[in-house]
Amino acid sequence: MGTESKMQHVSETGIKTGLKTEIETEIETGIETGIETGIETGIKTEIKTGIETGIKMEIQTEIQIQDLSFSYEKHSRKKGRAEIVKTDEKESHMVLEHVSFSIQQGEKVGIIGSNGVGKSTLLKLMVGIEPVSIGKIHILGDEVTQENLARIRQEAGYVFQDSESQLFMSTIYDDVAFAPINYGLDQEEVERRTMDALERVRIAHLAKKKIYQLSGGEKKLASIATVLSMEPKILLLDEPSVALDPQNRRNLIRVLNDLSMTKVIASHDLDFIYDTCDRTVILDHGTIAADGNTKELLRNKELLERNGLELPLSFSR
Ligand SMILES: Nc1ncnc2c1ncn2[C@@H]1O[C@H](COP(=O)(O)OP(=O)(O)OP(=O)(O)O)[C@@H](O)[C@H]1O
Ligand SMILES: [Mg+2]
Numbered sequence: 001m002g003t004e005s006k007m008q009h010v011s012e013t014g015i016k017t018g019l020k021t022e023i024e025t026e027i028e029t030g031i032e033t034g035i036e037t038g039i040e041t042g043i044k045t046e047i048k049t050g051i052e053t054g055i056k057m058e059i060q061t062e063i064q065i066q067d068l069s070f071s072y073e074k075h076s077r078k079k080g081r082a083e084i085v086k087t088d089e090k091e092s093h094m095v096l097e098h099v100s101f102s103i104q105q106g107e108k109v110g111i112i113g114s115n116g117v118g119k120s121t122l123l124k125l126m127v128g129i130e131p132v133s134i135g136k137i138h139i140l141g142d143e144v145t146q147e148n149l150a151r152i153r154q155e156a157g158y159v160f161q162d163s164e165s166q167l168f169m170s171t172i173y174d175d176v177a178f179a180p181i182n183y184g185l186d187q188e189e190v191e192r193r194t195m196d197a198l199e200r201v202r203i204a205h206l207a208k209k210k211i212y213q214l215s216g217g218e219k220k221l222a223s224i225a226t227v228l229s230m231e232p233k234i235l236l237l238d239e240p241s242v243a244l245d246p247q248n249r250r251n252l253i254r255v256l257n258d259l260s261m262t263k264v265i266a267s268h269d270l271d272f273i274y275d276t277c278d279r280t281v282i283l284d285h286g287t288i289a290a291d292g293n294t295k296e297l298l299r300n301k302e303l304l305e306r307n308g309l310e311l312p313l314s315f316s317r
Pocket of ligand 1: 072095113114115116117118119120121122161
């Protein structure tokens with residue numbers, strides 16, 4: 001090979017090697033960038049999905065109870081946190097102790113347990129009738145505090161165990177119309193809601209009757225109507241079937257089952273819970289003894305008896 005062709009060969013080899021290196025580098029960089037972008041996109045998508053799912057879960061949790069303890073004894077505030085004042089250790093009685101659970105949108109939850117275990121107290125705490133001092137309750141994302149009570153009570157309708165506490169106007173109509181009027185609805189809407197609520201519980205014919213003239217069962221139905229007229233997102237019912245005759249009881253089961261909102265029902269009437277709730281929480285001495293599928297729990301004779309309860313009548317016959 002002559003000198004000229006040798007030089008040509010060297011320069012061709014140089015160009016080729018240079019090109020190869022450049023192509024290889026380009027490919028490597030391309031792959032690396034591709035991988036990096038891929039990873040970044042993947043991470044971004046993961047994070048986005050995570051956040052979205054989190055938000056969804058947050059929205060779907062309508063009632064959240066976190067480490068709730070309660071005593072009817074006096075409370076004091078120490079370092080911004082409430083604590084129970086125990087004047088006499090023997091007399092101090094915790095009604096609820098470290099109770100935590102949450103209820104999702106549309107769930108129908110029965111709260112059962114023997115007398116004095118804290119069912120009514122738990123419901124009262126949810127709507128701020130008793131003050132939450134130890135632990136937290138969130139209703140539809142709002143913490144149950146004095147400042148949030150008006151909003152919470154607009155969204156969560158509570159029926160007292162004792163109807164006398166619910167009814168304070170002179171006639172049934174006035175009591176059932178009270179909340180819709182208070183929320184500033186126009187007269188036509190107030191009337192529609194009031195009559196609809198009364199018709200649902202089948203006491204429209206008693207609309208103008210004085211409260212003091214009502215029977216116990218009629219008062220119960222009127223109390224339930226006062227809450228239905230608010231068309232709340234959450235229904236909290238304390239012993240709704242007490243004092244109802246079989247026909248009105250059956251009708252109430254049908255009315256409740258036709259309503260799709262979240263429901264929490266405290267009751268000793270386990271047949272009523274069986275017919276209206278998918279999930280049941282058993283309270284025992286202020287703590288949760290069981291929380292699960294109603295059909296499973298209410299067929300568990302041993303579990304019920306251990307908690308001072310008996311099988312629903314329809315199973316024990
Ligand atoms: N206003 C109050 N002041 C002091 N103690 C109270 C008050 N209300 C209830 N208690 C006590 O708190 C405990 C829980 O009462 P709560 O009414 O929550 O029970 P419950 O499970 O609803 O019972 P029941 O099945 O009889 O309705 C009981 O020991 C009761 O005596
Ligand atoms: Mg009670």
